[in-house]
Amino acid sequence: MSNYLLTCCSTADMPHEYFQNRKIPYVSFHYILDGKEYPDDLGQSISFEQYYRRISEGAMPTTSQVNVSQFIEFFEPFLEEGKDILHISFSSGLSGAYNSANIAKDELLSKYPDRKILIVDSLAASSGYGMLVDMAADLRDKGETLEDVHNWLENNKLHVHHWFFSTDLTHYKRGGRISPTSAMVGGLLHINPLLNMSADGKLTPRKKIRGKKKVINEIVRMMDMHANDGPDYSGKCFISHSACYDDARKVADLIEEKFPHLKEPVRINSVGTVIGAHTGPGTVALYFVGDKREN
Known part of the structure; x- marks a missing residue:
């Protein structure tokens, strides 16, 4: 041992x-929700379902x-x-x-x-x-x-890729991460931002894609472009989501269809309370091993 x-x-x-x-x-880590501090204990103190419901109702958690x-x-x-x-x-x-x-x-x-x-x-x-x-x-x-x-x-x-999209810009607007005008226009046009993790470990916007189906196809295309051995990829694949399991499952189903040699079925987890405090509900993130990430 x-x-x-x-x-x-x-x-x-x-x-x-x-x-x-x-x-x-x-x-x-810790977060404060409605004036009370909680540990980021992976859904033990507050279930993820309850946590994201409270955010949808207007709560604005802060993190430490x-x-x-x-x-x-x-x-x-x-x-x-x-x-x-x-x-x-x-x-x-x-x-x-x-x-x-x-x-x-x-x-x-x-x-x-x-x-x-x-x-x-x-x-x-x-x-x-x-x-x-x-x-x-x-x-x-x-x-x-x-x-x-x-x-x-x-x-x-740096070979672990992170690709994210969001279908709900409400929390980004509340937190001041995007302007009310951008949120309104994005909502009207069904804009879904696609981001990834840069080589210096920061979330970086890459594309604005119109429509959920298109952004799901695009995030899977990014895996096809960047994963080791392309469609013959045989490594691990994880997904996390913030209160949008059905969208995460659609991505997973498409990946399991397009990448038949995966080491194991796609693992789907919840985005935790600390990261979810910044994304809010509606985010799906995809992870796999591929070429070296760049800025």
Whole structure:
């Protein structure tokens, strides 16, 4: 058995049971909803259904990242047990959690000089981040060392593609991310923005596509263009969604039809409460392994 732990942040947006089954501790971001603070605990405190319903009714949740003291509190019990740590962090392009984790690491290693803490900036989010964690767990379970898994992550993290579209611009308008005029015009014309994750770990708008059917076809076309081996792709494929399972299922069905050699059926997860605070309902995100992401 390995003498190190693989850890991550809650924003990897995988099911709570997944982390239990694969023995991956996670540290929770937090969010405030209707004046009350909650941990981003993967639907345990508030179900995803309830969370997105409250947003649809007008709630505007705010989020907070994991700070240095919280990382110290999270890491230290593992070090006390004599375990080393490989922590895969939420993208530095979206949060300061990576910097906080590194500050905590430096403080803890001065107290535990015989232990190791290696931290990887995933440059990833939601279940694309979860996919990277999942692949690292596969390597860990095959007996790869902490250093080998760390090096693999650094060499391969930019090959995990993230493509997103949104069919509901209401929350973007409420949060000031787009103007009321843009939201109105987008709604009238059924505009669905298509975004992806850039090489520096930021969400980047790529196209404005008119109509849900067209944007579903386009997001699958992006996988055909960028996935390893194109239509012969045989790796993992994950999807996450914010209260629009039917749209996510349509994307998954199309992918399973067009990519018959997938390693396993497409996994569909919920976009978590922290990332969902920024997207609102109506977002579908697709993740796969392919060519190296660029800006």
